[in-house]
Amino acid sequence: MASKAHEHLLDWLRDAHGMEQQAEQMLKAQAGRLENYPELKARIEQHIEETQHQADLVEGCISKLGGSPSGVKDTGGKMMAMMQGMGGMFTTDEVLKGGIASYAFEHFEMASYRSLIGAAEYAGEPEIKQTCEAILKQEEAMAKWLEDNLPETTMKYLQRDETEGATAKR
Numbered sequence: 001m002a003s004k005a006h007e008h009l010l011d012w013l014r015d016a017h018g019m020e021q022q023a024e025q026m027l028k029a030q031a032g033r034l035e036n037y038p039e040l041k042a043r044i045e046q047h048i049e050e051t052q053h054q055a056d057l058v059e060g061c062i063s064k065l066g067g068s069p070s071g072v073k074d075t076g077g078k079m080m081a082m083m084q085g086m087g088g089m090f091t092t093d094e095v096l097k098g099g100i101a102s103y104a105f106e107h108f109e110m111a112s113y114r115s116l117i118g119a120a121e122y123a124g125e126p127e128i129k130q131t132c133e134a135i136l137k138q139e140e141a142m143a144k145w146l147e148d149n150l151p152e153t154t155m156k157y158l159q160r161d162e163t164e165g166a167t168a169k170r
């Protein structure tokens with residue numbers, strides 16, 4: 001049970017848990033500021049619920065391996081730096097910067113779960129593997145939605161930007 005692979009798996013699940021907590025904060029900040037993009041806001045709010053459930057699922061995997069998520073490492077700080085690096089909130093086009101950053105973030109999550117799927121398989125933990133596969137599907141769906149909607153959101157932004165008295169930025 002306490003094989004090297006299990007230790008890594010536990011460690012990486014803790015990273016994923018920290019990632020989901022960061023995702024929740026980021027999505028809440030975004031949704032809370034959006035005013036003129038109801039479809040985007042609604043999709044983000046849906047993903048906040050999914051993200052909270054994902055954090056619980058990952059916590060369940062951690063418990064299954066005999067760990068606890070309280071020992072979460074500082075992935076939050078790293079993630080924050082990454083988001084800032086992607087250019088972020090409080091810009092005049094924050095709806096677009098946020099959408100682009102979220103699209104990148106979903107792919108970061110997808111990569112993390114793909115790696116975890118391999119780790120769980122190697123460690124002989126099929127339930128954990130299945131959980132990670134289910135979470136991966138939600139991340140892919142969110143990324144796909146953003147992919148499909150970013151051009152339209154950008155056109156809407158440009159249209160609002162040209163309209164007297166309309167707020168475009170959020």
Ligand code: MG
Nearest residue numbers: 023051054109
């Ligand atoms: Mg997630």
Ligand code: FE
Nearest residue numbers: 106109139142
């Ligand atoms: Fe996500």
